[in-house]
Amino acid sequence: MSYLDKYKRNKPSSLRELRVSDTKKLFENHYRDTPSYFKVSSANNDLTYEMLINDSSDLKDQKSLTTSIDSLISLGETIDWNNEQWIVVHLDTNMGDIYKRGRMYQCLSQLKWIDDEGAIQSTWFTYYTSDMGSLGIKEGNVISLPDETRRLIIQNNEHTNKFEKDQRFIFDRSAWDINYIDRLKSGLIYIVLKQDQINLATDNMELGIADYDKLAKYEISILNGDMLAIKVGDSLQLNVKTTKNGTPVEIPLLFTSSDDSVASVSDTGLVSGIQKGSCSIQVSGKGVSTSIELNIIEELTPNYTAEILGEDSIYLNRTSTYTAIFRNNGSEIADTSRFWITALDGKSTDLAVIESQNPSSRTCVIKSNNNRKLGSFTLHVENSNGLSTGKKDIKVKSLI
Structure with a gap:
């Protein structure tokens, strides 16, 4: 050109x-x-x-x-x-x-709250006066607002735009809830807060977060066993369970190896043995994490384990299904199962009975008693050769 x-x-x-x-x-x-x-x-x-x-x-x-x-x-x-x-x-x-x-x-401070997903959110705020005129503080003076009322300006974003009346906050060593919301000005939200009673059972005064009991409690578990071992050159898929307040959910996970020269791990949890040695594999997400020890060896020795999946409790005169998973060095193996129940001390129990079991699908159905007897018993399982064994304590609860 x-x-x-x-x-x-x-x-x-x-x-x-x-x-x-x-x-x-x-x-x-x-x-x-x-x-x-x-x-x-x-x-x-x-x-x-x-x-x-x-x-x-x-x-x-x-x-x-x-x-x-x-x-x-x-x-x-x-x-x-x-x-x-x-x-x-x-x-x-x-x-x-x-x-x-x-x-x-x-900005004077931050509002913090628990959102609908159970996560902690925050936003900065400043005060405004009732006429939205002069909002400042002159040298040597302090802003004057009526007792038990605070008027704030905050950013209008994807989180604050969900605010509704009665949303509660903790700041200035007091509890407050929204009495009025004005979203008419693009990018800003004007809110009026009135003082509320502090609930020490649910409000976290130290963190300044109201209704802290709504915080989601995430847990991550690796179900391959307590100790893993694979041969150099072999791979193993980690079986990870994630829960939110005890309910299984899917969350983004990050897998990391403490020593990539010994073993690597993919974004999906596939572990590969590189050379002889030991390391730990960590799984993290939503602010929580767990890890498991891993040995990379030249010759693999058997390490059989069994896990029972199912509820930790059962109501009187109700049934519940349980499933066994057998593993060798963390890898799931196909085998048949045999279930039986005992008291916690290993003796016989009348709290529940095994109503049926299917060895090929490794499941059993347990029915609790109808005699109003409460307490706990132990469900046992083993594979066909008895090398993989596991147990699970189950509590019988009242409907009332």
Whole structure:
């Protein structure tokens, strides 16, 4: 492309466009040299922004900002400036296509809560007055709000947009719930909180999270046994069980090996023996983790185990089905089963009986007694040659 073609291609279509382009370049080239220039980071994402930050008045918790028209900063965004958090409460983008300007208020603290999925969420907030006018704090003065009421500005995002009335929070050593919500201003939510009673049984005052009992409790279990062993060059698939509040769920998992030179593990939990040695394989997700020891050996010796799957309790005069899984060095093996029950001390019991069992499918059906006898018994299982054995304690409960 010739210089003339480049000129024609990039030539402004009007005098105004030319002047806007020149002014924009002038602004971007020189505003970095001013004393009020700062590079700040976002608390909501990984972006950084260049802007001018100045006092907008004698209110110390308010600042004005000016940034390039191409900046990706948005209304409601929280930025980290001078080791403090500030929320953008006003943003004017209609400034002649050259720059943006706005205002930001200093954040006072964070709201924390448990969302519908049982996960902890948080957002920064600042106060506003009832008339939404002057929101700042003058030098030497403090903001004055009516007792038992707090008015907050927060970012409107995918989590806060789900807020409804009576949503509860803990801050300022008190409990609060939402009495009023205003989502009319894009990017921001205005809420009014009224003071609520603290419930020490469910509110976590130390973490500042109300209704902490709603927190999802995730657990991860590796079902291949306590100790795994495979030969050099062989592979083994980990059998992982994940639960949320005791109910099986699927969650994203991360598998890692403590020594990749001994054994590697894939994203799906397939372990491969590299060389003779030992290491641990860790499985983590949703803030919890578990691990298992693994030996890589040249000659594999048998290590038989048995596991019984099923409920830990059964109601009076009810039935429940249990399944056995037999493994050798963590790998599942096909075999027949034999179940029997005893008291916890190994003696006979009348708390329950085995109503039926299917050796080929390795299942049995247990029926608890109808004599109102409560307590616990043990279900035993073994494979055809008796080398794989396992047991499970089961509690008989009342319906009342």
